[in-house]
Amino acid sequence: MDSKQRSNYVTSIADNHLILGQRLGELCGHGPNLETDIALTNIALDLFGQTRSYYQYAAQLDDAFASEDAVAFLRKEHEYHNVLLVEQPNTHFGFVIGRQFLFDAYHLLLLEQLQYSADATLAAIAQKAIKEVRYHQRFSSDWLKRLGDGTEKSRKKMQEAIDALWRYTDELFEMTPIDQLAVDAGIGVDLHALRPMYYQKISEVLEEATLVLPETNYFQKGGKQGRHTEHMGYLLADLQYMQRTYPNMDW
Amino acid sequence: MKKEWPLWEVFVRSKNGLEHRHFGSLHAADAEMALENARDVYTRRNEGVSIWVVESKYITASNPSENGEMFEPAKNKVYRHPTFYKLPDEVKHM
Numbered sequence: 625m626d627s628k629q630r631s632n633y634v635t636s637i638a639d640n641h642l643i644l645g646q647r648l649g650e651l652c653g654h655g656p657n658l659e660t661d662i663a664l665t666n667i668a669l670d671l672f673g674q675t676r677s678y679y680q681y682a683a684q685l686d687d688a689f690a691s692e693d694a695v696a697f698l699r700k701e702h703e704y705h706n707v708l709l710v711e712q713p714n715t716h717f718g719f720v721i722g723r724q725f726l727f728d729a730y731h732l733l734l735l736e737q738l739q740y741s742a743d744a745t746l747a748a749i750a751q752k753a754i755k756e757v758r759y760h761q762r763f764s765s766d767w768l769k770r771l772g773d774g775t776e777k778s779r780k781k782m783q784e785a786i787d788a789l790w791r792y793t794d795e796l797f798e799m800t801p802i803d804q805l806a807v808d809a810g811i812g813v814d815l816h817a818l819r820p821m822y823y824q825k826i827s828e829v830l831e832e833a834t835l836v837l838p839e840t841n842y843f844q845k846g847g848k849q850g851r852h853t854e855h856m857g858y859l860l861a862d863l864q865y866m867q868r869t870y871p872n873m874d875w
Numbered sequence: 876m877k878k879e880w881p882l883w884e885v886f887v888r889s890k891n892g893l894e895h896r897h898f899g900s901l902h903a904a905d906a907e908m909a910l911e912n913a914r915d916v917y918t919r920r921n922e923g924v925s926i927w928v929v930e931s932k933y934i935t936a937s938n939p940s941e942n943g944e945m946f947e948p949a950k951n952k953v954y955r956h957p958t959f960y961k962l963p964d965e966v967k968h969m
Binding site: 766 | 902904907911916919
């Protein structure tokens with residue numbers, strides 16, 4: 625695995641965090657109440673902090689990127705390799721919690737392996753992030769249970785969100801050629817191995833939340849190859865606006 | 876049904892060995908949510924190592940209109956401070 629490929633691997637991990645962070649950031653000032661607003665913004669900031677560490681490293685590894693900002697803001701839509709799950713819109717609070725919960729469970733399993741990466745930088749980033757993500761999972765699982773096992777209305781809305789987002793979960797465990805190269809080199813995580821643990825964890829929490837595990841064999845994919853849903857363009861327009869309008873701006 | 880979540884008081888210990896101090900209040904539906912909200916609202920700048928939350932209704936407070944009889948009698952009783960003893964020089968940190 626050459627350093628450009630390694631840079632690609634690092635970027636593909638962090639793209640998920642950048643895009644999910646951006647989605648959560650859209651809620652800043654719009655949370656259902658002050659306390660939850662701050663909590664969601666805290667999670668967004670944790671994710672951006674992690675993204676920076678990954679992108680700084682990616683920019684070091686690949687001369688094509690002038691800086692972490694170039695990685696974050698100057699790529700085209702098909703060059704982002706985040707999963708489709710994280711770009712899904714904040715339809716209602718149930719979707720925000722559902723999306724977060726379905727991602728957090730994956731994120732924690734990923735970091736628990738990545739901390740043993742043969743790449744010392746990746747291992748260090750994972751070790752630092754793991755505590756943050758443990759709290760994210762606690763936050764999203766608690767809310768999932770509260771809404772699922774709440775009123776008739778909250779349960780219906782939470783189930784609606786889980787049903788709608790479920791089709792994006794399997795992509796989390798899809799192995800791209802870069803993922804495979806990273807595993808072969810001892811620096812990456814074998815995503816197939818995480819899948820059974822993931823669905824085990826998810827079904828435990830859903831059961832506690834009195835929600836029904838969706839049954840479907842149809843899963844939507846493509847984000848890891850840069851084929852995104854229709855929501856991604858709008859998200860990037862917002863995310864990239866400042867750098868595109870004022871190139872190289874800094875503050 | 877009341878729409879507002881109940882109010883909770885938040886106490887944070889900023890360092891081991893120090894006491895929990897009142898930091899403020901917040902709204903939450905239950906104790907677990909109050910604890911998580913307190914973590915997110917009051918300790919996001921590394922302010923604490925321990926949090927207590929208690930629903931505000933369980934705190935019995937003195938009535939400000941009774942401050943006269945509650946607190947003023949203590950005002951002119953300086954002899955209740957242990958400042959009238961002569962301390963030997965050898966005794967430090969008193």
